[in-house]
Amino acid sequence: GAGVSQSPSNKVTEKGKDVELRCDPISGHTALYWYRQSLGQGLEFLIYFQGNSAPDKSGLPSDRFSAERTGGSVSTLTIQRTQQEDSAVYLCASSGTGVTGELFFGEGSRLTVL
């Protein structure tokens, strides 16, 4: 597709369940980011993939969070044993190799943990 695609757009789960969020970046973009945005708040950096380099996982809040990027394209963010404080919008973005390198964002996956 032409833009960054995220799925699901909305996810309601029960506390303790695992969830997977998917991101399909813009074709040809080498960099992929995951951010978390709580209601009315800023964007919290979670993880960053750049090409074949080891990902920068410095923003993952706990070992319940993990992400992978297969074949340098699609990425999956997994949250295990979800907690209510995990409720947020999870935004994925990708960027190309140009000097500017602005981020192109998906519409987000809204996660609600009951």
Add this chain to the structure above:
Amino acid sequence: AQKITQTQPGMFVQEKEAVTLDCTYDTSDQSYGLFWYKQPSSGEMIFLIYQGSYDEQNATEGRYSLNFQKARKSANLVISASQLGDSAMYFCAMREGLGGFKTIFGAGTRLFVKA
């Protein structure tokens, strides 16, 4: 470590007037990029403007300009002739290096444009 600070949680501006949204940053790198994004109530993130650390001229994009003061490590966004549609959250962001490095965001400023 990288850090972005936006000290204005909320700002009001009268329609057709100009407004400045503040952003300061901290980095030890000489090469970095600065960005502003807009997030309307719909939630989408819209890229507005970019300033590279080596750019000598302030960036401009239509009604948006970036007041870049490198020595003070500030990158304020100026919106001229405000419109009602400018009401949104505005985020300042920074990427260290010319490419291939992560981008971090400030806490944001919510702008309200009054008719």
